[in-house]
Amino acid sequence: MEGYLSKKSRLGAAGRVWQRRWFVLDGTGLRWFEDESKRGDAKGAIGLAHLESAGAAAHKSPTRFLVRCRASAERGSAASVYDFEAPSSAAMGRWVEAVGRLVCARGAREGGGGSGDAALCGEPVEERLAAVPGNGECADCMSSDPKRQPLPAWASTNLGVVFCIRCSGAHRKLGTHLSKVLSIKIDRWSDEQLAWMERLGNAQVNAELEAGLPAGVKPDLVSSSAEQVEAFIRAKYELGSFLAGGDGFVPPAPRRSLQEVGMIEFAGLLFVQLVAGSHLRVPNAWRTASLHCEFRLGERRARSRRCRGSPNPVWGEELAINRCAADEALLVRLIGADLLGRTECLGEGRVRIDDLPREQPTGVDLPLLPSSESARTKAPSLGLVLTYNPLS
Ligand SMILES: [Zn+2]
Structure with missing residues (x-):
């Protein structure tokens, strides 16, 4: 693919500056030119053997991304990172995906078994998601104590948050039109899904969806019933009750019916x-x-x-x-x-x-x-x- 991108220059007399260049990504790697008309004269290039991975520059801007390169074709040799800015977030997604596909295709040729999923081609999904601010604890019950609840092992690929297994049950009940739940450890992830998760994350999403909750009043979901957890999660993601200016309303948890409680006879x-x-x-x-x-x-x-x-x-x-x-x-x-x-x-x-x-x-x-x-x-x-x- 080809197009204009801005690339941060190497450190020079003027410090690091953004330079707009025409970029071409093909089977030889990534090359850049002063502009589209001067395509005979490359200003620089990263050979295919040196491309390592590409990903969103988490939390900087939705249009910025990073390309990691290695100094030699040896995996694990000294790496350098290039900063890029695309004209739009959609273009950013396409460039990241294209670099990822190229690296995977090379991996497959080298016998590395690359098959297009990020878990095999880039860093493990788990590490990349854990590095996003707020992702060390469940987005909903804030559980970060493995003795009380397991650490976040589930994610909503459209909401951009990670959560514990207990809260994942409530997310599934919301339906896939509201929350698409994937296992961080078991499911296959695309680079696009990972880039999206890295752009959002628990801290950023909660800053918006829980802005209306006064500090310290978040209910203790860890010791609440499954019905109460579901009611809270529905209010947060479906009704937007806790947005800044939200009404804070949590619909009452469904009460257990007599049939559910079994043989005990209640008066x-x-x-x-x-x-x-x-x-x-x-x-x-x-x-x-x-x-x-x-x-x-x-x-x-x-x-x-x-x-x-x-x-x-x-x-x-x-x-x-x-x-x-x-x-x-x-x-x-x-x-x-x-x-x-x-x-x-x-x-x-x-x-x-x-x-x-x-x-x-x-x-x-x-x-x-x-x-x-x-x-x-x-x-x-x-x-x-x-x-x-x-x-x-
Ligand atoms: Zn939870």
């Missing part, structure tokens, strides 16, 4: 709206980096998201818990977690289910014990709205 369903805490005793910022509530009804538990440790945190969150006939009271515990994730119970309270009116939202200001005996300070409490719906 009813309790909806718990956790509104806010007041006058909570928070030991200190380090020991109580985050607060969450745990609700227990017999064997079943639900927990709220974590929010920043403060005496008057606001949750505004609704949870649902199934009730068996034998369960008498809802146990509510306020849990503080330190920066290392170690937890401590900061108080608890109980609500008798049979004291609640049926099918009617009821506000409860639940005192937390142990509370201070001193009458001068206000007792810590949690504001809840409880609705109990018995199954007929």
Whole structure:
């Protein structure tokens, strides 16, 4: 292929400057000329044997790309990198692809087995994707702790993000028109897909799609149910709820139906709206980096998201818990977690289910014990709205 590109010059008296040249890429390699009319007189060339790879110059500009060359035909010999700028991002994509095809074809002739996919021709897909800012953790649940969740092993080739296996399930449910999911390790990747992923990446995409989320309020998806993860991912990518100026709306997670829960017979369903805490005793910022509530009804538990440790945190969150006939009271515990994730119970309270009116939202200001005996300070409490719906 042929066309005008700008190429950064070698270091000279004037520093490195951009020079517009006419480029020709063919079976001999890449040659350049002062302009299209002076094609007899090449200003420079990179022989085919020296071409190593080409790729988008990640995060610089959508039209810039890099071509890596080796000093001799030996693989792994000293390399140099040339900077190019194409007139458009589409042209950039075509040049990168054309160089990639040429290098692969050469590899196949040399017996290297090149078959046109990047995993065989260039750097491993995994390394290239991991080098993109933000890609060290899952784009959605931010999981980067392999003990809690595996590291990102999946990617959306159109959204340009990488995520963990758990969040990949929710991306698949969005449908391929919204998110095309590929395995980073197993699937075959084209150079074009990789170049696109390198231009985007978790940090850049989240800066846009989560711009409307105030710092620190992202829900803890690692400890949320699969339904809650799906609801968040749908809101983020499908509804654009967290864009700057988005409405922040997360559609409620689908509740489990009785058929799904199997043989246990439930007497009813309790909806718990956790509104806010007041006058909570928070030991200190380090020991109580985050607060969450745990609700227990017999064997079943639900927990709220974590929010920043403060005496008057606001949750505004609704949870649902199934009730068996034998369960008498809802146990509510306020849990503080330190920066290392170690937890401590900061108080608890109980609500008798049979004291609640049926099918009617009821506000409860639940005192937390142990509370201070001193009458001068206000007792810590949690504001809840409880609705109990018995199954007929
Ligand atoms: Zn995840």
